[in-house]
Amino acid sequence: xxxxxxxxxxxxxxxxxxxxxxxxxxxxxxxxxxxxxxxxxxxxxxxxxxxxxxxxxxxxxxxxxxxxxxxxxxxxxxxxxxxxxxxxxxxxxxxxxxxxxxxxxxxxxxxxxxxxxxxxxxxxxxxxxxxxxxxxxxxxxxxxxxxxxxxxxxxxxxxxxxxxxxxxxxxxxxxxxxxxxxxxxxxxxxxxxxxxxxxxxxxxxxxxxxxxxxxxxxxxxxxxxxxxxxxxxxxxxxxxxxxxxxxxxxxxxxxxxxxxxxxxxxxxxxxxxxxxxxxxxxxxxxxxxxxxxxxxxxxxxxxxxxxxxxxxxxxxxxxxxxxxxxxxxxxxxxxxxxxxxxxxxxxxxxxxxxxxxxxxxxxxxxxxxxxxxxxxxxxxxxxxxxxx
Amino acid sequence: xxxxxxxxxxxxxxxxxxxxxxxxxxxxxxxxxxxxxxxxxxxxxxxxxxxxxxxxxxxxxxxxxxxxxxxxxxxxxxxxxxxxxxxxxxxxxxxxxxxxxxxxxxxxxxxxxxxxxxxxxxxxxxxxxxxxxxxxxxxxxxxxxxxxxxxxxxxxxxxxxxxxxxxxxxxxxxxxxxxxxxxxxxxxxxxxxxxxxxxxxxxxxxxxxxxxxxxxxxxxxxxxxxxxxxxxxxxxxxxxxxxxxxxxxxxxxxxxxxxxxxxxxxxxxxxxxxxxxxxxxxxxxxxxxxxxxxxxxxxxxxxxxxxxxxxxxxxxxxxxxxxxxxxxxxxxxxxxxxxxxxxxxxxxxxxxxxxxxxx
Numbered sequence: 240x241x242x243x244x245x246x247x248x249x250x251x252x253x254x255x256x257x258x259x260x261x262x263x264x265x266x267x268x269x270x271x272x273x274x275x276x277x278x279x280x281x282x283x284x285x286x287x288x289x290x291x292x293x294x295x296x297x298x299x300x301x302x303x304x305x306x307x308x309x310x311x312x313x314x315x316x317x318x319x320x321x322x323x324x325x326x327x328x329x330x331x332x333x334x335x336x337x338x339x340x341x342x343x344x345x346x347x348x349x350x351x352x353x354x355x356x357x358x359x360x361x362x363x364x365x366x367x368x369x370x371x372x373x374x375x376x377x378x379x380x381x382x383x384x385x386x387x388x389x390x391x392x393x394x395x396x397x398x399x400x401x402x403x404x405x406x407x408x409x410x411x412x413x414x415x416x417x418x419x420x421x422x423x424x425x426x427x428x429x430x431x432x433x434x435x436x437x438x439x440x441x442x443x444x445x446x447x448x449x450x451x452x453x454x455x456x457x458x459x460x461x462x463x464x465x466x467x468x469x470x471x472x473x474x475x476x477x478x479x480x481x482x483x484x485x486x487x488x489x490x491x492x493x494x495x496x497x498x499x500x501x502x503x504x505x506x507x508x509x510x511x512x513x514x515x516x517x518x519x520x521x522x523x524x525x526x527x528x529x530x531x532x533x534x535x536x537x538x539x540x541x542x543x544x545x546x547x548x549x550x551x552x553x554x555x556x557x558x559x560x561x562x563x564x565x566x567x568x569x570x571x572x573x574x575x576x577x578x579x580x581x582x583x584x585x586x587x588x589x590x591x592x593x594x595x596x597x598x599x600x601x602x603x604x605x606x607x608x609x610x611x612x613x614x615x616x617x618x619x620x621x622x623x624x625x626x627x
Numbered sequence: 628x629x630x631x632x633x634x635x636x637x638x639x640x641x642x643x644x645x646x647x648x649x650x651x652x653x654x655x656x657x658x659x660x661x662x663x664x665x666x667x668x669x670x671x672x673x674x675x676x677x678x679x680x681x682x683x684x685x686x687x688x689x690x691x692x693x694x695x696x697x698x699x700x701x702x703x704x705x706x707x708x709x710x711x712x713x714x715x716x717x718x719x720x721x722x723x724x725x726x727x728x729x730x731x732x733x734x735x736x737x738x739x740x741x742x743x744x745x746x747x748x749x750x751x752x753x754x755x756x757x758x759x760x761x762x763x764x765x766x767x768x769x770x771x772x773x774x775x776x777x778x779x780x781x782x783x784x785x786x787x788x789x790x791x792x793x794x795x796x797x798x799x800x801x802x803x804x805x806x807x808x809x810x811x812x813x814x815x816x817x818x819x820x821x822x823x824x825x826x827x828x829x830x831x832x833x834x835x836x837x838x839x840x841x842x843x844x845x846x847x848x849x850x851x852x853x854x855x856x857x858x859x860x861x862x863x864x865x866x867x868x869x870x871x872x873x874x875x876x877x878x879x880x881x882x883x884x885x886x887x888x889x890x891x892x893x894x895x896x897x898x899x900x901x902x903x904x905x906x907x908x909x910x911x912x913x914x915x916x917x918x919x920x921x922x923x924x925x926x927x928x929x930x931x932x933x934x935x936x937x938x939x940x941x942x943x944x945x946x947x948x949x950x951x952x953x954x955x956x957x958x959x960x961x962x963x964x965x966x967x968x969x970x971x972x973x974x975x976x977x978x979x980x981x982x983x984x985x986x
Contacts, residue, residue, distance in 0.1 A: 285960060296713035307655055348944035351970060354707070354715030357651055360944050361970070364646035380937030380945050463645045471643055527940070561942050 277525025309333035317483045330490035337366040339549025344565045369431035370460040387534030398438035401605040408608040415606035426495035505554030508597035531558035537588035635662035658758045665761040667691040685750040686736040697728045698764030700796040701789040707760035718745040721788040725795035768890040776804040783811040783869030807835045848876045905980035923973035941975035953982030
């Protein structure tokens with residue numbers, strides 16, 4: 240059984256009469272409403288696709304230029320020991336832009352229409368120990384197709400955390416906050432290991448031989464990243480080797496912490512729905528959009544903040560339209576919110592602090608057995624709607 | 628230059644610029660700097676012929692980056708242009724200038740095809756200074772290193788470019804043998820390289836230039852005509868390039884003679900109104916079948932192929948494949964696309980008429 244977001248407080252007049260959490264069509268839209276809802280989403284998509292052009296190309300090229308500039312500046316500033324913090328900051332910004340606004344979005348195929356091999360989903364490789372090829376499978380395919388379906392979307396808990404009440408409790412989960420902290424610190428390594436399904440190996444559901452094909456790719460990528468950040472660039476600064484080494488490690492850490500937090504705010508604040516596999520059988524297009532909407536959460540903020548999150552602060556829009564250029568999400572968000580209001584659907588958003596607190600609370604609460612009270616879980620939703 | 632190039636291509640620099648690669652940094656400083664990729668700057672745009680009511684033909688002179696490895700006469704190159712700075716489209720053009728060495732300037736000569744994004748852009752919009760993207764030269768339609776004593780070059784329309792490159796190379800190499808150069812054009816006004824060919828014809832040196840205009844009464848290509856011009860032509864090494872009707876005529880004249888080498892561009896076959904017609908070809912595996920109207924992914928699987936795929940709903944981009952020919956319809960949007968060499972998501976693309984996919 241799965242708790243869906245049509246929790247009592249948001250759906251007191253559920254016309255289907257279905258109690259929350261049963262394996263029926265999630266939410267409270269009738270099949271007809273779901274169909275028109277899907278059509279409205281498709282219409283947004285079509286309108287944006289038809290409008291893609293020079294401005295979108297110029298935007299992503301400018302972001303790439305900025306990222307390269309921050310990278311070069313960061314590497315260069317390590318030669319001046321007093322500017323060490325500035326060098327780390329610059330390199331951190333470079334790695335964040337590379338992974339989020341550029342890498343994540345390019346690998347979704349958002350810029351394939353440009354025909355530029357440097358911005359093509361099949362060719363792009365990011366500054367991260369996870370090989371892009373493997374990430375595209377676990378993220379673009381598995382996570383984006385089966386978003387928040389328990390047992391299918393491996394991003395729920397990343398195989399190490401208990402992030403949903405319906406994951407059965409086990410004493411192992413007493414360490415939930417500790418595991419979350421470690422995952423945050425070593426996030427890029429966690430992402431790289433994601434495809435290996437270590438938890439399934441331990442449980443005997445997966446054989447080591449099935450991972451053989453993945454090992455070579457991961458090792459190659461790990462070697463390249465490590466040689467660059469922990470050997471070559473530090474060596475090039477000569478006697479400053481330890482400082483540069485530490486600086487590069489810090490920049491990777493900053494990127495890890497930032498990416499982890501933004502991504503966890505996108506799916507795990509209170510009020511985000513999860514779904515059972517039965518609920519999602521023979522899903523219509525409208526239902527798919529519906530699940531993406533209920534399974535994601537946004538973070539409010541300014542332009543610079545959105546850029547630094549790779550626009551994953553618009554996780555809802557990203558999940559509805561993963562292949563549309565991310566710079567379009569803010570404008571799309573207005574339309575999506577208007578649609579949500581009309582269909583009386585929740586739109587989960589809030590400032591970073593609030594979403595972070597909500598995620599942290601969930602990580603700690605789910606370390607313990609037992610189900611949380613429905614009120615505690617859904618209370619933030621109406622607030623969130625106001626915040627939007 | 629040598630040292631700079633070896634530094635740019637060194638493993639150390641590749642490791643330092645990983646994962647993006649050296650070129651992704653160099654291009655930001657100067658589009659003409661490259662370690663691996665090939666780009667070129669347009670140096671000159673020269674109108675060859677401009678017959679009113681007909682698409683103009685122009686010769687574009689390109690200065691490639693030092694990464695250009697040179698070409699052999701008869702080869703072609705893929706040229707990519709960015710239209711309005713956003714969408715890069717790539718087309719193949721034959722090179723019209725003589726053999727080039729690494730980094731050498733070369734020319735392409737092309738007609739501004741009214742439906743051709745790239746050719747129109749190059750002929751009508753390109754100015755000296757415009758940057759274009761290039762592949763290395765490709766193609767087996769070339770002269771051998773040791774050119775036979777006697778050869779025949781046959782071309783029609785804009786198919787003249789590869790054989791013109793050969794003719795120019797032969798002149799530069801001071802070939803002493805006998806060359807027959809046969810070209811078919813609509814009218815003298817349409818003749819590309821008319822002045823140069825006229826000079827070659829007058830200066831002699833064993834080159835027999837025949838410019839023919841069948842629409843004005845000149846003899847069409849036939850075994851009898853060829854036999855009169857080049858006795859025993861079936862055994863004379865021949866290079867022919869032109870539109871499909873000319874190529875078919877040449878093939879009829881030569882039967883299966885191994886002396887004949889051909890190059891031609893098939894015009895895209897227009898798609899009919901009904902989606903489920905024509906044939907679907909998966910070129911890498913060699914599988915093919917009648918178009919069922921299903922998505923390309925379904926049709927490939929029905930033929931026993933196992934292409935990489937994921938969501939089957941167009942969102943995850945796992946199934947992106949190169950469509951080399953034909954028209955596809957996006958089953959979600961109804962949008963049709965006929966671009967050659969286009970990346971498509973086969974899970975949401977259904978062929979309309981004939982279609983070839985690299986799978």
